[in-house]
């Protein structure tokens with residue numbers, strides 16, 4: 001099977017984030033094992049979805065991890081030209097959900113496996129495929145907890161998010177929070193008898209905007225656009241009717257932090273403001289729904305130099321999107337982003353990848369394997 005054939009299989013699994021993924025895991029496992037890789041399926045605490053870790057080459061040696069996520073965002077856009085879960089070729093473009101983000105990377109990596117399996121490898125190559133990345137990297141932490149049992153301390157991890165095959169050394173960290181305020185309902189003519197949850201939330205919103213302003217002037221990192229940590233309220237819901245005191249208001253916000261800044265610390269002033277509402281009789285729930293740290297890999301690390309050699313291109317300091325790379329780095333594993341396709345095609349209708357992009361990625365993986373030969 002070539003990369004296109006494999007991508008066709010992978011796209012046919014509607015492995016939408018937040019749903020069970022047994023089908024795609026089973027297919028990938030069978031493929032990997034048929035080419036001599038040892039595979040461990042690592043079920044997550046949800047019970048119906050799993051990460052997958054596989055290795056080829058000597059187990060007792062340190063090797064490189066090729067990391068990708070098996071989940072995709074939903075394909076609910078109405079403007080898809082064809083079935084998003086059926087790979088469609090048009091010229092040199094292959095259309096389908098996940099083609100760029102990031103089943104294309106998985107397909108290129110898997111297509112390279114038969115050739116790699118024949119090489120006398122001195123160091124192993126590992127395949128770390130995760131679930132629910134699109135929900136804020138929920139799957140991969142469970143795999144990283146096990147990494148000490150799965151392989152010798154890795155030399156580095158390549159995260160194949162679409163980067164046009166340029167190695168990327170940094171991204172911001174993120175934390176998403178959900179705040180629920182419960183008050184007491186009643187007729188709008190007697191606001192004195194209820195507890196208006198929307199009114200209460202305005203204090204939390206004000207605290208958010210204060211933090212937004214403060215961040216503009218702190219912790220500048222010129223590698224990023226914008227060069228500072230940011231925060232935004234993404235959703236707010238509450239109230240049923242104009243003449244009823246709303247007893248529930250829910251808000252979601254996220255922080256994006258430059259390297260060296262903890263994204264959850266950015267939320268502390270807001271959290272304290274929300275929790276103080278309990279003094280006025282409100283019930284407040286604060287939940288961090290997802291979080292991952294920033295990535296920052298120095299240009300002179302062996303991994304960054306290796307990737308420049310493999311891609312014949314200079315590495316870039318930073319991208320604006322987040323990935324699992326920050327979690328690998330936090331787990332003590334050097335990590336870098338490099339994958340086929342363009343992030344601008346992700347999360348939209350008619351997502352595609354080009355055949356030459358798949359070929360370039362497969363070539364990079366084979367070059368990596370060649371550096372690990374005896």
Ligand SMILES: [Zn+2]
Pocket residue numbers: 069101102133161
């Ligand atoms: Zn992705």
